[in-house]
Amino acid sequence: GAGVSQTPSNKVTEKGKYVELRCDPISGHTALYWYRQSLGQGPEFLIYFQGTGAADDSGLPNDRFFAVRPEGSVSTLKIQRTERGDSAVYLCASSPGQGGDTQYFGPGTRLTVL
């Protein structure tokens, strides 16, 4: 079946702009995660959804970052007033259960803030 998909694959924006990154999880997966990966680093946890609700948003770096999953499937990560330090690959992952299951990652969105 189809894996996790993310759009766009690349996004270039200017400092101060607003961006939205989309994640389509594997069908039927109730858990969805967002991570951020900088060059030479491991993925860094941002937020975890169980169904429609954000069960753990402790990894969001500040209030410029926000994510939604209104129908319990597709999720959107929103970044306001982007800064150059936000440049990274944003990864989405999903898993079938309550958390602690194997996570299946999407290919990521490479965000570049000029």
Place this chain on the structure above:
Amino acid sequence: GQSLEQPSEVTAVEGAIVQINCTYQTSGFYGLSWYQQHDGGAPTFLSYNALDGLEETGRFSSFLSRSDSYGYLLLQELQMKDSASYFCAVQAGTALIFGKGTTLSVSS
């Protein structure tokens, strides 16, 4: 705080065996996972250890010692396609906490 330590780079030749170690310090621990990531690709799951001992999956094995806060990934019969980054990750609650990764270079 939470931290994971793994070597930054490992090199080996085709057919060899390589062990990538991971030590961790976390508040709360459910298990240790290993992920592989090729350049420009998505991390893909390799193995998960919740209990002490060795888990074997084909050419890859993973070991965990909870008392030592230590684990390793063992790759046997190395192939060129195994050249990638390997991350250990701790399941601490619902999120995965990743190490910085080990870049494995396999040469012929």
